[in-house]
Structures are given as C-alpha cells and as structure tokens.
Amino acid sequence: MIIVALVSTKGGVGRTTLTANLAAALSDQGRTVYAIEMDPQNSLQWHLGCAPGNVDGLARATIAGAAWRNATRTVGKVTLLPHGALDEVDRLAFEQALYAQPDLLQRHLLALAVPDDAVVLIDTASGPSVYQRQALGAADIALMVMLPDAASFAGMTTMTQQVQAYGRAGAKFFDTAVIVNQIDNARQLAKDVVRVLPGALDDVPLGRIHRDESVAEALACQAFVADYAPNAMATADIALCAQALGARIDAAQFAQDAQA
Ligand SMILES: Nc1ncnc2c1ncn2[C@@H]1O[C@H](COP(=O)(O)OP(=O)(O)OP(=O)(O)O)[C@@H](O)[C@H]1O
Numbered sequence: 001m002i003i004v005a006l007v008s009t010k011g012g013v014g015r016t017t018l019t020a021n022l023a024a025a026l027s028d029q030g031r032t033v034y035a036i037e038m039d040p041q042n043s044l045q046w047h048l049g050c051a052p053g054n055v056d057g058l059a060r061a062t063i064a065g066a067a068w069r070n071a072t073r074t075v076g077k078v079t080l081l082p083h084g085a086l087d088e089v090d091r092l093a094f095e096q097a098l099y100a101q102p103d104l105l106q107r108h109l110l111a112l113a114v115p116d117d118a119v120v121l122i123d124t125a126s127g128p129s130v131y132q133r134q135a136l137g138a139a140d141i142a143l144m145v146m147l148p149d150a151a152s153f154a155g156m157t158t159m160t161q162q163v164q165a166y167g168r169a170g171a172k173f174f175d176t177a178v179i180v181n182q183i184d185n186a187r188q189l190a191k192d193v194v195r196v197l198p199g200a201l202d203d204v205p206l207g208r209i210h211r212d213e214s215v216a217e218a219l220a221c222q223a224f225v226a227d228y229a230p231n232a233m234a235t236a237d238i239a240l241c242a243q244a245l246g247a248r249i250d251a252a253q254f255a256q257d258a259q260a
C-alpha cells in the first residue's frame with residue numbers, strides 16, 4: 001500500500017478536487033485506489049458523485065470503537081472512506097482521539113488490509129491541523145497543492161515545516177511533490193509564480209493544472225472532469241499529473257518491496 005497525502009496551507013486550492021480526479025485517473029491506470037477523507041468538511045463523497053451529508057464514516061466509526069472497513073463504500077472505480085457527518089460534541093471527541101493517538105490513521109489504514117499494490121489518497125483539512133498531522137504521519141508521499149499566487153507561495157514555508165515535522169522523516173522512503181493548480185495564463189502574476197517556482201522549491205513541481213471552468217462545472221454535475229469534459233485543458237493536465245504521480249508511486253512501491 002502506498003499512501004499519498006494531499007496537503008496545503010491555504011484552503012480552496014483544490015485538494016479535494018484533485019483527490020477525487022487523481023483517484024479516478026490512477027484507477028484508469030489499472031491501480032486499486034482508495035480515497036480517504038481526513039477533513040470534517042465531509043465533501044469528498046460529493047466530488048466522487050455520491051449524495052452529500054452521509055453520517056457514516058471514519059469519524060463515527062472511531063468514536064464507536066468500530067473498524068473502518070464497514071464505513072467504506074465502493075463508488076464507481078474507487079473505494080471511498082468518507083469522514084462522515086458529526087455534531088460538535090462528537091467532532092471534538094474525534095479530534096481529541098486524533099491528538100491523543102498520533103498514529104490513529106496509520107493503524108486504521110493497516111487494519112483495513114488493502115491490497116499490497118493499492119494506492120491510498122488522503123484528502124486533508126487545510127493548514128496546520130491534527131488532520132494534516134495524521135495524514136503526514138501515515139504518508140509515503142506528501143503531495144502539496146498550491147495556487148500560483150503570493151499567499152500560496154508564502155505559505156510553502158509553513159507547509160514545508162509541517163512536512164518536516166510530521167512527515168515520516170525517519171522512514172526509509174518518504175517523498176514530497178508539489179502540484180500548482182488553477183493557473184490562469186491571462187494573469188501575469190500566475191505566469192511569474194510558475195516561472196520562479198522551480199528555483200524556489202526543493203522540487204520541480206510534479207504537475208501544473210490550468211484554471212478551467214470545466215473543473216467547477218464537473219463538480220456541479222458530480223462527474224469526474226475527464227468524463228464531463230474529455231477535451232478540456234484541465235483533463236489533459238490532470239492526466240499528466242496522474243502519470244507523474246504514478247511514476248512516484250511505482251518508485252515508492254519499489255522501495256517498499258526492497259525493504260520487505
Ligand atoms: N483547476 C481548476 N480550475 C477551476 N476551478 C477549480 C480548479 N481546481 C479546483 N477548482 C474549484 O475550486 C474550488 C475549491 O476546490 P476544492 O474544494 O477541491 O479545494 P480544497 O483545497 O479541497 O478546499 P477546502 O480548503 O475547502 O477543503 C471548487 O469550486 C473547485 O471546483
């Protein structure tokens with residue numbers, strides 16, 4: 001199992017959109033894909049085409065002391081484990097459990113007994129949070145999503161600190177990657193940020209995705225972007241990102257097999 005955590009300092013950058021659409025694209029590569037939601041927003045199911053507001057999910061299962069397996073659902077080509085809806089009292093109880101047990105997510109993922117060659121994508125709440133900390137603690141690959149603007153650029157320092165603090169630095173294999181999303185070529189600032197990024201980041205960005213109305217429209221229709229607009233620029237961008245991510249996943253799998 002290779003675990004990829006989608007993280008960002010800022011909200012609204014496209015983590016959930018990319019979790020859903022990369023999950024679909026990776027499954028089209030013939031991979032077994034799980035999409036796990038570490039975000040009380042509970043919106044990943046909507047991005048995967050399910051009705052919103054489902055109560056059951058990993059949060060309620062945790063509070064009930066139950067295994068997460070019963071909260072999984074097959075949604076088309078992906079196995080979804082939503083956060084689920086909680087009231088405020090239960091949300092605080094769940095967050096307390098996450099604080100008290102830093103390896104809670106990791107243990108539950110192992111207990112899910114997903115196939116060895118499966119890919120697990122984890123959508124997270126934005127910014128430094130216990131959700132992000134748990135996801136980074138479990139991840140083989142931290143996939144940082146950013147916008148091509150000054151705020152996202154400035155936030156990369158905080159993001160890198162979080163990854164260094166909570167990523168599995170001690171593990172034999174731990175990889176990081178950056179995707180720049182919502183690039184609008186009509187905006188000079190976006191073009192400037194994209195141009196200076198390779199020198200400013202530790203890594204050359206893994207992928208770039210243009211700002212494309214098809215992405216928002218696909219969500220409104222609860223469809224994957226590739227199904228809603230096969231010829232859209234964002235569809236091609238997401239496919240390239242999935243290809244590049246697939247190569248990183250294969251490298252992680254190779255490292256994991258070599259250790260076994
Ligand atoms: N490449 C894109 N082009 C156009 N719109 C996009 C693109 N990527 C994401 N969006 C839109 O941006 C909005 C935010 O996306 P999303 O909810 O995936 O972000 P997020 O980082 O998960 O946000 P949150 O912090 O609320 O969890 C959505 O309306 C989505 O459709």
Ligand SMILES: [Mg+2]
Pocket residue numbers: 015016017039041043123124
């Ligand atoms: Mg989100």
